[in-house]
Structures are given as C-alpha cells and as structure tokens.
Amino acid sequence: MVIRRIRIAETGVRFSLGPPTMLKLFGINIADLSLVETLARLNELRLSGGQHLVVTANPEILLEARRHPEYRQVIAGASLVLADGVGVILASYLMGQPIIKGRVTGVDLVEAIVKDSGKQRYSVFLAGSTEDILNKTTQYFSSKYSNINIVGRYSGLKIKKYETGVSDGETNDLIKKINEVKPDVLLLAFGHPKQELWLVDHLKQLSVKIGMGVGGTFDYLSGSTPRAPRWLRIIGLEWLFRLINEPLRFSRIVDATIVFPAYVLLGIIKKLFHMEQ
Template sequence: MSETVNILGVDVAVTTLEKTAARVDRWLADGHKAYMCFAPVSTLVDSQKSAEYRSVVNGASLINPDGMPVVWVAHWKGEPEMQRTCGPDFLVHMLSRAGANGYRHFFYGGTDKSKDILLQKIKTRWPKVNIAGAIAPPFRAVGEIEDQSVIDEINASGADILWVGLGSPKQDYWMANHRDRLTVPVICGVGAAFDFVAGIKPMAPEWMRRSGLEWFFRLCSEPRRLWRRYILGNTQFIYYLITKELFRHG
C-alpha cells in the first residue's frame, strides 16, 4: 500500500480517521509543525484551474480524502484501504479523544454567533476538551495589524491544534500563508465542520454519506450557495477524470 495516491495531480493520503489521528499524535509528540487539508471533489477541481492552488494543497503534510468519489477513484487506482476522511468527522473524532490526550484546541472561523454555539456544544458534549480559544474573523479583507493580532492571540494561547473553518480554497491559502508565523504545531482546515458540529447545519444521513450522495443532500439544503460547486463542479470532475486519468491509466 502506498502512503498517497495521485488524483488529478493532488497527492491524496491513503488513510482513515484513525490513521490520520495517529499521524497528528506523532506530529505533536515529535514537535513536527504541519498543516493538513481535506480534499473533496471541489478541491481537486479547483486544483486543475490554478497551479498555485494545487501547490498550496500539495504543500500540506497530509491531504485527506473528503468524499466517496475521491475514495472510489483511489480504489480504482489500486488503493483499496483508503477510507472517507472528512473534516467534520475528524473534528468529532479528535474531540471525543480529549480525555486521553489533553490537547489544547483553538478554533478560527465562522461568525460570533456560530462560534458561541460551537463552544457551548463542545463544552456540553465533550466536557474534557481543553479549549485554548476561538476567533470569528470578519467577512472582509483583514489588514496587516489585525492579522498580526490574530496570530498573536493564537500563539499566546499555547494551542496544540488549530482548527480553521473558512471553507476551501480560502482556508488552504490561509494555512499556507500563516503556518510559518504560528507556533501552534498542527493546523487543520475543516471547512463547514464548525456549523455541522454546532448543529447549525444538518449533516446528511449516514447512508447518503456512505453512498456518495452527501453532495445532493447539501445541494438541497443550500441550493443557491452550492449549485455551482456541485452541479458544475461534479461535471468538471468527471471530465477531468476522463481526460486526465482514464486515458492515462488505460
């Protein structure tokens, strides 16, 4: 088994929730600084349109397969041990292990309201989680002084893991651009995970997630915001697979 499989130029990890968690444990034990991405179909599609973005994603220490279509392609390419490893599931997995490791968690993303709901939900569901801090950034460009203030607050918190919920590709660029100025060892870009864990947005039923239909559930939940990502994006993904993977693989 390989450690990664290249899908449309992106080196996606052959991993599971447990293996990714074990990787984070090793990074923290060894003092290794890392940022990790979670790559759904939309990330792979966006990486075809921008070499810069593809470089940002591939610059991550670990790229997790966030979506069954990504897993299916990996299985087709000879990596049957890959399992779906998405941001919301991984966040829940790590929070549920809080009593065993004592990691300090910092949350960056969302709105002030969603941040407060998230923190309360965590305190209620996982009372042993050590919350180092949380920041809800403004929905506008952040100036240099304001940006440095965010960095200073995160660094002063002594956090072990920084969870970034800005959505892709924004969060991936943010992690790549800030990792050298942050002292927190591990940074995880988990997209809409904050809203799912907080209960602000509904999660797709498990059977839909296992069968690769989560995109349809989310599209029905937020059609105006997500139609382009899923209708156009999924079509582009199939096109790229046929032209860049199927013919080459064959």
C-alpha cells in the same frame, strides 16, 4: 487568483505506522488512512516537532488545485492530505489505486480531534465563522464530551478574497490571540482556498504545531446547517441532500459531481492513450 509561489519544506518525519498507501490525483498524494489511523498520525506529527499543514481534500479542493498550479503546490506540500468525499474514493478505484479504508471527512475528523484533545493532552483553537456558530460548536462539544481542551476562539476575521503576502490589522489580531494561548492544533474555517493559503502564509508566525482548514465544518457541528443522514453519506448521496437544503451551493455541487469525475476520466483516457507528457 493571485498566489505567491510557496515551497513547504519536507519534515523528514518517520511514522511508526509506516507510510500509508497513496493515491496520486492531479499531482497530489492522498493518504489511505482510517479515522483512527489519521488521529494516530496527527499525534505523531504533533510530537515530531516543526509545523504541519493538514488538508481534507474533497473534489472541490482538488479541482481548485488542478485549475491553479500554485494552489496545487500548497496542497501537494502539506504534511498530510486525506480523502474527503465519495467522489475521491470512486476516483481512486477508477484509477486502479483504491482507497480501501474509506474517506475521512472534515466534520468527522474535527470532532475526533476535539474529543481526543483531553485524553491526549493537547490544545485546540477554533477560528473563522461567526461568534454565534463558534459558541454553539463549543457548546456541542462540551455537552457531548466531558474532557476536551479548546483554549480559544476567534470569529472576527472576515476574508472575502485572500492573497498571500497580504496582512491587515485583523490578521495581526488573530495571530496575537493564537500566540497568547499557543494551541497545538488550529482549526481554521475560512473556506478553501483561503484557509490553506492563509495557513501557509502565516504558519511560521504562529505558535501552533498543526494547522488545518475546516471549511463549513462548524456550521454542521453547531447545528446551523443540517448534515445529511448517515445512510445518505454512506451511499454517496450527501450532495443531493445539500442541493435540496442549500440550493445556493448548486455550482459547487456541479463541480463535485460532474466536473470532477469528468477530469478524472479525462486523465485516465490520457494515460491509456499515452497522451500525457
């Protein structure tokens, strides 16, 4: 992976909610917020001025950040990093910094953002995935909620491997489409790490206030990919459901369920025996 070193300036935003409790994992501060508190914080970011990167950090993203210091710098510099995944919650307890308010998944947060858009009078732009999936996602929201504000969609950009500092005609077309409608929130489905790298590299060119990578969220909301039943998600077995329904995700599931916990335990052992510098 080739990544240009990036520094994201601190925003200096002061939140009326007060600073959240933080779990520090692999050099990244992860906020302990409920879904309701997350929405409130996003609204404060939106109204505070400036531009903000928001990350829902699951074990795969955190592993990618651990393996690639430059990507870790991008995630660590985000305005808000949330705990997405039972593995992150369990890690917080093992490390003695429990995230007690639960995880905020990308799927739940995206649905809450769109649902809230009409009431709070902000606009949302959906990008990435395919035209069919974006259409079905929009139809899902329109059928479920009477007052939403999705102002645009773009499915044309296909990114197999993204390197910061690289642009092309499709990227410029996406930027143009976004800036024509000036959305408050951009939800980008390129998958990690591409979506975060793209956002950080182009945020200053975009007329948006909040940019968030959403991975495969639109696949689930559109019904194109089945989501695990709620009870499986609650007890932490969503990975098993995904393995059965999406066997091609095997290596990613191994990362999330075996490699990630191993690194967490290794970090705990190092701290116990004062092995870290």
